[in-house]
Amino acid sequence: MHQPDTSLHEPIALPCSQPVISKPSNGFFLTACGDARLALKPIMTIFIRAGACAALALCLAPSYAQDSTQLERIVVTPGRIAQSQASALGDVTVISREELSMAGQNNLAQIVSRHSGIQYDDYGGPQTLNSVFVRGANSNQTLVLVDGVRINSSIGGYPNWNALDPAMIERVEILRGAASSLYGSDAIGGVINIITRQAEGDQPFSAFANFGAGSYGTFKSSTGISGAQDGWNYAFSAAMAGSDGYSATNRTERFGYFHPDHDGYHQHSISGSLGYRWRPGHHVNLSAYNSYIHGDYDEFQTDPALTVTRQQAYTLTSTHDITDRWQSILRLGLTKETGQSLTPHWSNLYSSLQRSYTWQNNLQLTQNQDVSLILERLEERIRSSDLFDQDARNTNSGNLVWRGQFTRHHLQASLRNDAISGHGSQTTGSLAYRYDIAPGWQLGVAGNTGFKMPTMRDLYGPWSANPNLQPEKSRNIEASLKYTSKAYDLSLTAYRNKVRNLINADENWILQNIDSATLRGLSLTAERHWKDTTISGGYDYLDARNDQTGLQLSRRAKHVYRVGAHHRIGQLELGAQYQFTGNRYDDSTNTVRLGGYGLLDLTASYAFTSAVAVQLRWNNVFDKDYANAHGYNMPGSNVFVNLSVKM
Numbered sequence: 001m002h003q004p005d006t007s008l009h010e011p012i013a014l015p016c017s018q019p020v021i022s023k024p025s026n027g028f029f030l031t032a033c034g035d036a037r038l039a040l041k042p043i044m045t046i047f048i049r050a051g052a053c054a055a056l057a058l059c060l061a062p063s064y065a066q067d068s069t070q071l072e073r074i075v076v077t078p079g080r081i082a083q084s085q086a087s088a089l090g091d092v093t094v095i096s097r098e099e100l101s102m103a104g105q106n107n108l109a110q111i112v113s114r115h116s117g118i119q120y121d122d123y124g125g126p127q128t129l130n131s132v133f134v135r136g137a138n139s140n141q142t143l144v145l146v147d148g149v150r151i152n153s154s155i156g157g158y159p160n161w162n163a164l165d166p167a168m169i170e171r172v173e174i175l176r177g178a179a180s181s182l183y184g185s186d187a188i189g190g191v192i193n194i195i196t197r198q199a200e201g202d203q204p205f206s207a208f209a210n211f212g213a214g215s216y217g218t219f220k221s222s223t224g225i226s227g228a229q230d231g232w233n234y235a236f237s238a239a240m241a242g243s244d245g246y247s248a249t250n251r252t253e254r255f256g257y258f259h260p261d262h263d264g265y266h267q268h269s270i271s272g273s274l275g276y277r278w279r280p281g282h283h284v285n286l287s288a289y290n291s292y293i294h295g296d297y298d299e300f301q302t303d304p305a306l307t308v309t310r311q312q313a314y315t316l317t318s319t320h321d322i323t324d325r326w327q328s329i330l331r332l333g334l335t336k337e338t339g340q341s342l343t344p345h346w347s348n349l350y351s352s353l354q355r356s357y358t359w360q361n362n363l364q365l366t367q368n369q370d371v372s373l374i375l376e377r378l379e380e381r382i383r384s385s386d387l388f389d390q391d392a393r394n395t396n397s398g399n400l401v402w403r404g405q406f407t408r409h410h411l412q413a414s415l416r417n418d419a420i421s422g423h424g425s426q427t428t429g430s431l432a433y434r435y436d437i438a439p440g441w442q443l444g445v446a447g448n449t450g451f452k453m454p455t456m457r458d459l460y461g462p463w464s465a466n467p468n469l470q471p472e473k474s475r476n477i478e479a480s481l482k483y484t485s486k487a488y489d490l491s492l493t494a495y496r497n498k499v500r501n502l503i504n505a506d507e508n509w510i511l512q513n514i515d516s517a518t519l520r521g522l523s524l525t526a527e528r529h530w531k532d533t534t535i536s537g538g539y540d541y542l543d544a545r546n547d548q549t550g551l552q553l554s555r556r557a558k559h560v561y562r563v564g565a566h567h568r569i570g571q572l573e574l575g576a577q578y579q580f581t582g583n584r585y586d587d588s589t590n591t592v593r594l595g596g597y598g599l600l601d602l603t604a605s606y607a608f609t610s611a612v613a614v615q616l617r618w619n620n621v622f623d624k625d626y627a628n629a630h631g632y633n634m635p636g637s638n639v640f641v642n643l644s645v646k647m
Helices: 031-059 097-101 108-112 456-460
Strands: 091-095 118-122 130-134 142-146 169-176 190-196 203-214 218-229 232-246 263-279 282-296 306-323 326-342 347-364 369-384 392-406 409-420 424-438 441-452 472-484 488-505 511-529 533-546 559-569 572-581 597-607 612-619 638-646
Touching (some): 097 169, 108 118, 130 142, 218 638
Parallel strands (some): 142 190
Antiparallel strands (some): 203 218, 218 232, 232 263, 263 282, 282 306, 409 424, 441 472, 488 511, 612 638
């Protein structure tokens, strides 16, 4: 799919100043109150931003003496073992099944970007290329996993966000900050672990179905069953989706791709898991994910221009408690991406296959200390209609993770070595410390290193490749202050990530390790909980700059504000979310400016019975004109209604 990709290299800069971004046709427009809505827009903007400040001020006033209560949500990503989110070290967020169920027409990249420290862009619809920036890192500098196995492309380096269906997902765990000492290459910005729907413990048979429709001719449906009994656990899900879409580009697009048609998509996905526990502490589980999306895009005024993407992930895990102090985990993983771009004049076919083998041993040293010893092997194989000088790469890794809990002191240290065929070894490390200041209050600091191997296309591809490229490397430090109680959740995190050996093209368009960047920022989040009401707010500051030029990295806003509210009235749940994203630039020379924008989204859910409910999502209520990539359209005001049934 031949579109400029800022996750790999900066787009070409053309002389332009504050281009006008045209608005896409509105697929669902309420004309009855259109004039009033336009008149109220400035007033509502001021009101919403004031509300955000008020929410934050309210959340910043917890009492020192309040009791602290942690939600015992289990996560696996921060320490590579199952532990409560409260005890995990690091900047961790969990996107729950409940949040995913209210996502409506939004794709996974949009859902993730609603959380602190994360921004995203796309190229004119959920079927097109999406980039996710975690703490300002490039899209190919954040590792994405499905059920613990990596899906970042061996060819492009980034994951296929457009092929990840929220309907198939149980939860998403986000770990921000360099994490190569836990997971190896690509984890400079962090790790996003996508866990598909599975049954756990003793769970009676259950089933669900969803039927939804909305603006731009969008429809989504999904169904599934799950259960766990007599040692067996199972879960199977399937989903279909499609949309007529809107024009991916507008007349300001500067590479000649504009074509005034509707660019839609259709998608289908399946996932499943089957496991058996023959006695306590001994369990084997097989999980599978397979998603396909067929979408339209714009290229050189060509019709039709199509892209087809399939993302697959299969995992076989065998977990055994050898003794009371020794747990052994064997995991075999296989992921495959297949893509094809088609026009009347040419086509491009590619695929990458990754096989991973993991043996993890978790050892309880003392009552307060444990260690994990991990051996891994990754085999990468690629195929492409373009000619590559090499099509295979292997990585052997050894990993040591130590965790200690000493009354108020909590520590985690990790060390990892990755030996990459033909490219030597990379050693990374991490040390994190948290101190419990007082009930509910926690102070944390961490330092870690990361690296990203050049992709197979960077090293061996037909265009601009350089087999002598070195890995990109990073050094990250961060500090955090958190407060948690029954009524309040407050977090303040500051970080600095220095990234060296960045890969970019020289004056001859040959890739070189010629750039470096510094990513500085802070994230403030706060929530206030009552019995039936929650108010939340957040602010992100990001200073992401090229060290050589001093200019801002493209498509990263310095300022992002978020505010939300959720209220329950009997069987009715109402929600509102507002996000303001500041100015950004679309190029490395900071001449093509993307204006700031604020979006208001509304949600509602009503449960007719315990088994039947309806959900509504209204995005971009004020029909805001905005762009995440210059010349590419974003949807106007749009509505999605879903009927859910469960048993």
